[in-house]
Amino acid sequence: MTKVLVVDDETNLVELVQSYLVREGYEVLTAFDGLEALELARANPPDLVVLDLMLPGLDGIEVCRQLRQFSDAYVIMLTAKTEEIDKIVGLSVGADDYLTKPFSPRELVARVKAMLRRPRSGAAGLSQPEVTPPHKLGDLVIDELRHEVRRQEEVISLTAREFALLVTLSAHPGRVFTRFQLLERVWGDEYYDDHVVDVHIANLRKKLETEPGSLQYIETVRGVGYRFEVRDIK
Known part of the structure; x- marks a missing residue:
């Protein structure tokens, strides 16, 4: 049974969301603070987490950051x-979607269903005909079979979305992808604000281009989107 963890310090809201999700056939775990949520997620790994931003103890941003280390x-x-900044910060630490309170429980259930229809393994919904063998681009080795990126044998830790973006862009060096095309390939056919692409690209750049003067991989094409180019900017 698909498992959903609901985390919020509002008891009435948790019970309401739980009742709707149980009615749809999901197994529902509940937590009312950040520490309890992380303990539950480690002991009973969920498929999806509904996570409130404002929690006692650890807030939702920190919970999401720690959750991404093992889930x-x-x-x-x-x-x-x-405020847009709250949404951006949430997405930047690994959240996949956001919902502003007050919301309709039916809308939440619809988003849960849509998200769980997408494959979680590997490239998080990336649609491509086959997985290619490890290939070297610049000083990076992209290994789709092992779902990892290495630089001189050091593994660069990427989220599933970041890895999917890198695979999509690097499969066609020089090709420009619009934000809509990246949304479609990495996030699937459900609606997302295309700003989520910018946030994940920024995070990916930070991880790939760690040293001043190091190789640059993802180029912004102003007014259009992004492309993968290996450029020495020393």
Whole structure:
């Protein structure tokens, strides 16, 4: 049975969401603070986490950051704030989607269903005909079979979405992908704000281009999108 972890300090909201999800056939775990959520996720790995941004103890951002160290569960962040920065921060630490309170439980259930329809393994929904053998681009080795990226034998830790973006872009060096094309290939056919692409690209760049003057891999094509180019910027 698909397992969903619901984390919020509002008891009534947790019970409401739980009732809707149970009705749809999901096994539901509940937690009311950040530490309890992480303990539950380690003991009973969920397929998806509904995570409130404002929690006692550890807030949702820190919970999501720590969760990503040991889990590839989908994360839907709940926030009572409407400022764009809160959404961006949530996405930057590995959340897959966000929902602003107050929300309809039916809308949440619909998003849960849509997200769980996408494959979680490997490239997180990336659609491609076959997995290619490890290949070297610049000083990176991209190994799709092992789902890892290495630089001089050091593994670079990427989230599933970041890896999917890198695989998509690096499979066609020089080709420009629009944000919509990247959304379609990496996030699937469900609607997302295309700003999520910019956030994940920024995170990917930080991990790939760690040293000043190091190789640059992802180029912004202003007004269009992104492309993969190995450039020596020393």
